[in-house]
Amino acid sequence: MYALCMSSKTINISLPEELLRKLDRASSDEFTSRSDFIRDSIVRRLKHQKVVDEWGDDGEWETIVDFRAINPIGVPSKEVLSALKQLTK
Numbered sequence: 001m002y003a004l005c006m007s008s009k010t011i012n013i014s015l016p017e018e019l020l021r022k023l024d025r026a027s028s029d030e031f032t033s034r035s036d037f038i039r040d041s042i043v044r045r046l047k048h049q050k051v052v053d054e055w056g057d058d059g060e061w062e063t064i065v066d067f068r069a070i071n072p073i074g075v076p077s078k079e080v081l082s083a084l085k086q087l088t089k
Contacts, residue, residue: 015023027037065083067075 023034023037027034030037032040064087067080067083070079070083
């Protein structure tokens with residue numbers, strides 16, 4: 001942890017309630033404190049690092065095919081594969 005190797009100073013910040021709820025949820029999901037979560041986020045930002053998820057990306061997704069336009073209640077896998085094959089042609 002970053003805090004273990006440097007002296008720390010307490011600061012106060014103001015956050016909208018919704019952002020605070022998201023912070024608490026995210027820090028809980030990662031089994032860390034608010035302070036550690038914020039500290040880690042600041043360090044990553046200062047180092048121009050992005051958080052990478054288990055698929056190796058930074059969590060930014062692009063919609064290539066919106067299957068809801070085909071059928072809002074679901075699309076059979078054969079139709080999904082067919083649509084994806086069309087993209088590669």
